[in-house]
Amino acid sequence: MRTLWMTLCALSRLWPGAQAGCAEAGRCCPGRDPACFARGWRLDRVYGTCFCDQACRLTGDCCFDYDRACPARPCFVGEWSPWSGCADQCKPTTRVRRRSVQQEPQNGGAPCPPLEERAGCLEYSTPQGQDCGHTYVPAFITTSAFNKERTRQATSPHWSTHTEDAGYCMEFKTESLTPHCALENRPLTRWMQYLREGYTVCVDCQPPAMNSVSLHCSGDGLDSDGNQTLHWQAIGNPRCQGTWKKVRRVDQCSCPAVHSFIFI
Incomplete structure (x- = not known):
């Protein structure tokens, strides 16, 4: 390449316009x-x-100054917006966050990453502050990572300061699940891939998922015996669901992170 540039420079002195290219043409x-x-x-x-x-890189007929005149510029995106509220109150649904393109990719630069992310959620009170009064039978679960973001807002005046951090962990052994769990590959729902038949999983019950009166989470199977088949459903993909059986209740969850979930 160095020899080529030296040759071009020499020709430019002998032949005006010999080095004309993308820059001079403005293209x-x-x-x-x-x-x-x-x-x-x-x-x-x-x-x-x-x-x-852009295709001249593949066909090999680029002007000598293409890389300099038309540098590849990757896509740049802004910061994520805050998470929205749940799309609907008092039933399993989704929340969303978005970001915008600050610079479109040019000249073969890296394409833009996803501009929208969705994750499952469930509200425990209406916009007016009334308790939703959930009576769901299946256990609705999501990744334990969601617990770091979830704001523990009291859904009832029965919650007091010393009970707000009350909670327990349920261990289950998965019996069956639909194939839709393994196919889930979106960034915030990829955790569903780690649900497997025959594995022991931990599900944390914490406010506000915990009912302020019964101090139970819906679908926790706390009163069932170990032979009863219980149902669960993943928040964020209603087709990812299955059955499990209760193993035991413990004070704190100790399963690996990929097998740790929360009631929601």
């Missing part, structure tokens, strides 16, 4: 554009018609 085009050409030296050391479109 940089996306994709394959036959009209996006100039006259000058090509990177394959042939003088004549050369191209300034």
Whole structure:
């Protein structure tokens, strides 16, 4: 390449315009554009018609100055917006956050990453502050990572300062699950892939999922015996669901992170 540049510089002194290329023509085009050409030296050391479109890298007919005149610029995106509230109150649904494109990719630069993320959620009170009074039978679960973001807002005046951090952990052995869990590959629902038949999982019961009167989480199976089949459903994908059986109740969960969940 160094020899090529020295040759071009020498020719430019003997032949005015010999180094004409993308910069002089003022052209940089996306994709394959036959009209996006100039006259000058090509990177394959042939003088004549050369191209300034993005596809010239594949066809090998770029003008000698394409990389300098048309540098690849990756997509840049802004920061994530705050998470929205649940789409609906008092039933399993989703929340969303978005970000916008600050700079579109140019000249073969890296494409834009996803601009929207969705995750499952469940509200425990209406916008007016009334308790939803959940009576769901299945256990609705999500990743334990959600517990770091969840604001523990009291859904009832029965919650007091010393009981707000009350909670317990239920261990279950999974019996069955739908194939939709393994197919889930979205960033905030990828945790469903780790649900497996025959594995022991931990599910944490904490406010506000814990009922302020019964001090139970809906679907926790606390009063069932170990032979009773219980149902669960993943928040964020209603088709990811299955059955499990209670193993025991413990004060704190001790399962690996990928097998740790929370009632929601």
